[in-house]
Amino acid sequence: MNPWLLAAIIAAVVIVVVIKRMIGEPVNAKDLFITPAILTGIGILSLVKKTDLTGADLTWVITGAVLGVALGALRGATIQLSDKGGVLWQRYTGRTFLTLIGALAVTAGFNVLAVKMGMHENARPLQLSIGVSFLGESLMVGWRGMASGIPFAPARTR
Helix, strand or coil: CCCHHHHHHHHHHHHHHHHHHCCCCCCCCHHHHHHHHHHHHHHHHHHHHHHCCCHHHHHHHHHHHHHHHHHHHHCCCCCCEECCEEEEEECCCHHHHHHHHHHHHHHHHHHHHHHEEEEEECCCHHHHHHHHHHHHHHHHHHHHHHHHHHCCCCCCCC
C-alpha cells in the first residue's frame, strides 16, 4: 500500500476517534481495543518487513513502546468516565489534552535521544507509536470502567 495513503487513513482514523471522544461516547470493549490493535498490528507488520533493523533499533523500539503504553495510560487516567443511560461513557477533558501535549514532548525527546544513541531514523513506525499509546489509554479506561461498576455499553450492531 502507498505509504501516503496509509498515513492518510491512519490520520483520518485518529481524528475520528479523538473527535468522538471529545464529544463523548459510550464505552464498549470492542470499540475500546479495536483501533489500538489495528494500529499496533500495522506498526509491528512494518517492523517485520524491515531488513536492516539492528539489536539497538529493536531495544529502542521496545523501550519506546513501553513508554508509549505508560504515557497512554496516564492520558487514560484523565478521561472523564460517567454513567449515561445506565452505561459507561467516556469524554476527553482539558487535562486529557494537556497530558497529550506533555506526552508528545516526552516522546519527541525520547526519539531524539534514541537517534543520537544509534537508532536508525526509519526504525520508528508512527503507527506503532500511536497504536501503543491508544492501547495504554484503553487499558486504563477499561480498568477504571470495570472498577466503577458501571456496565460497559453493548457492542453496536451494524
